Amino acid sequence: METDELQQTEESRERSFEWWHHSHPTFAGITGFFAGMLFVTALPGAFVGILRLLFDYDTAEQLFPLILIALVLPITMLVKRKTRRFAQFMFVGMLVTALVVLGVTSLVLYFMVDA
Template sequence: MSEAGEDRVGGEVDAPEDRSRRPDWFHRGHPIFFPLAGFFTGMLAIIVVPGLYAAIIKWLAGYKRVEELFPFVLLMFVVPIGLLVPHHTRRFGRYMLLGMVSTVLVVLVVAAAVVWFLLSKDS
């Protein structure tokens, strides 16, 4: 019979407590999982929800009604604000709101830069 660890380099043997030892954060998930998930959920919400909302309203009620009801898409900001209330969802909600606000800012700055560039090039 072979001894434990003979097939390993240098004859090293795993101690049973080393194999089962996990980091302190293991049962709570990775420390950056909720911030990343919240940020990208907010970013995705800003990109997808307004277009999907407009498409569904246009399909159901027509183009004129979409123009009237489109400001109600701002109600999607209620979701991350509501997530800020309970303690166990506060971190996710904070990063979701950060993702939403930063995406809106990036879109507005890029749009302003493009309009400025086109107007300055035209004149």
């Protein structure tokens, strides 16, 4: 009887993660989009923070363009068929986030200069 209860517990634990379907049509879209948002916002910030911890300001400023090496990851994901859908949505998230940031920045600068 104890083994039956243990088996039922394991089955219920497996069922609790049934919503986490990796093959679900929206899984790649949602995770890819938000990964693209983080790629545009958090990755450069973290990279600058690490550079500033390791180097002085001038050296960190010179090394910042190395962040472009990180673009190898989504481009590589576009090549492989299994990760292509995720990478497409990741690029959409990167593009939308960059457009929103640039749009808000331009509006703020416009109102600051105009005022």
